[in-house]
Amino acid sequence: MAPDLRTRLGLVELPNPILTASGCASSGRELSQFIDVSKIGAIVTKSIMLAPRAGRPTPRMAETSSGMLNSIGLQGPGIDAFLQRDLPWLLSRGARAVVSIAGSTVDEYAELATRLSDAAGVTAIEVNISCPNVEHRGQVFACDPVAASAVIEAVRARTRHDIPVFAKLSPDVTDIVAIARACVSAGADGLSLINTLLGMAIDIDTMRPVLAGLTGGLSGPAIRPVAVRCIWQVREALPDVPIIGMGGVMTGRDALELILAGASMVSVGTAIFHDPSACVRIMRELDEELARRGVGRLTELVGLAHEMRAAARGRLAGSLEIRRRS
Amino acid sequence: MSSNETDSESGPVQVRGTVLTVRRVDAYHAITIVAPGIAARFRPGQFVAVAVGGPDTSMLLRRAFSIHDVRPDHGGTVEFVFAANGRGTRWLAECRARDTLDLAGPLGRPFPVPRDPVSCLLVGGGYGSAPLFALADRLRERRCTVDFLLGAASGDRVFGALTARRTGRSATITTQDGSLGVRGIVTDMLGQVIHEARTDVIYACGPMPMLRQVTALARRYDIPVQVAVEEAMACGVGVCMTCVLPVVGTDGITRMVRSCVDGPVFRGEQVRWDDIGTIPFDAFGAPGWEPRTRRAGRGAADEPDEAPAAGAAPGTHVPGAQAEGRALGAGLDAREPAARAVDRGRRGAGSAGDNGRPRRGGREGQASPGRAADGGQARPDPARRHGHGA
16 A cells, blocks of 8 residues: 655645745746646745845856755745735645745744735745845844744744744754744744755855855755754754754655654755756655555654664663673 | 656656767767657757756756757757866766756747848857757748858867858858957957848857847847847756846846746847846845836736746746747837837937946956856857856
8 A cells, every 4th residue: 555645734734745945946837847736745935025036146056066055045026926926826736835934024024924824825834034145144033042033923923823834944053952942932833944054165266256145055965964963953852843854855765864853744955956856756756665664654754763763772771781680 | 757747738848868879079069869858849049957967966956058959850859069068068978879868848938030031140159059050940941041150269169160151141150269260259240240141130149248249239230139148057947046137128127037937048138238147236126126116006916027036037028929930039020110119219218238337347257157267258168058067
């Protein structure tokens, strides 16, 4: 029998745990040329802001080993155009829409949450408080537990009760668990882990930084171990908080790794640039990995690595006990 | 790996294609791949995005290449030309017959073709000339005359000189070292060729500095020019927002548009060449930008063009002109006088790129990282056809 891939995103049951990662699928329309957007768990939109935004200058991208740097700078049409055109389109295709929002003040986030709550059909809100491509690093709310909880509290207060709010965190912090706790205390229903890492590349021929914005967000398989670590740490500290895991997932096996660390959903980002049908492929591969292991339900595997480790430690403790007694 | 549940019959497809041949063509390589779905949908000016490096590659980004030719054999083949000067393109050059490649295509807006039989000048720099030959065929089907003006640093870097001489009504070649044709760069000869060929329309493909100069000269002669730009891309399908450049819409508003889906073909005068690599202060959504259209009765619905991030080309062309056979860029159908009047008006207002705008200091020839080392006007050998040839 085919494994049961269903998972829960707040009140909504998703048919499978594979989502797009914000910023890697626009609002779904382009990908619909290659995949059926209603088949995957959900489309997580590119971060929507209140006003249209032109983003950062080019060059905006640099390929690195098993990764890439981007400094797009949140280019987008703004909430009006999104609500008028993109959201209805997603719903008309039967896709589930997780809307990522970004702002530069707490009030902007709150306003976005209000607008989205008034619109029909939003499956969840992912609060991007961790985009590294902003002018001031001080604007990265996810680097400070107080700022992070201020945003999440405001968004949660303005968001309809039946729409879960996920906080998307940055790995570029000393203690991601502290930020995660702050967000959950402020009302986050779940956490999205992780955003890109701040990086930089220099062209050794021109001897200049490659990106016009100097720094950019590093993504791709190069950062997957960082994602696994962050998910692991947060799951360990907050075992009941649902996690959307992301960071360099290229295959079903990679998705499984994040699930074992504690993610109950997995977003696919940079892999889409490599393969526009990556989400559907990864979904199929994950299905095969579960079947191969004789796993009937995906949910059995969420965070299982923690239990396996505990069990191993238990055995170890047991054997020590025996040794001591003998 | 082909996807069947696509959104549109005419849209791009993703296929795993089998390599037929990889061959040296002077300084370049040409690769031919069996890709029926792509060949069937192809129109000149469109490109493919190719995954390189094989399974588990550390090179994550697709490489974008203009399609040089499609043929009906083996159910449909696609050929593109590249310079093996980066990691990905060197890997491609080492592919052999029967290897398979993952391609997405055909992508992007094709060259619009005039409705009437007119005199067309096709200008190519380096292997930027690759997409011009399929265009020439299509133009001749419409009984247009085709003249070629091709240039590069040296004779072995002028792609297709022989074909141009054999098939064009005229073919002018320039090389910087004088090893083939006239010593110099294409724009040295452009005026003379326009004069002799009585050119009605120019199509150009090559390095950005060349396209910029061709556009400037075409405007001087008041000739419509269609350019296929090269910008570094990551995905090629419109999702990554990497390949943007400032383009003035028909509504006069500058937007940062994606060259992969809103281009790669633009009307030359709509591209703000001097501002590439910047966010112009008056661009839609630039810092401090204010919506100027909050006028009478404005509702969200009043601004259908207002969203370059997704959806159709945001006013970078005459509405409806994507359909081939309408002469938009060529400006040659019934709309021609009006179109030209618009151009003149814009020029008069100085809003299409010449005056009163800060030039980007010291950034010449650096629109894409792959080109930075060469700089200069007629960089003969675009390291990146649309993107990273790296």
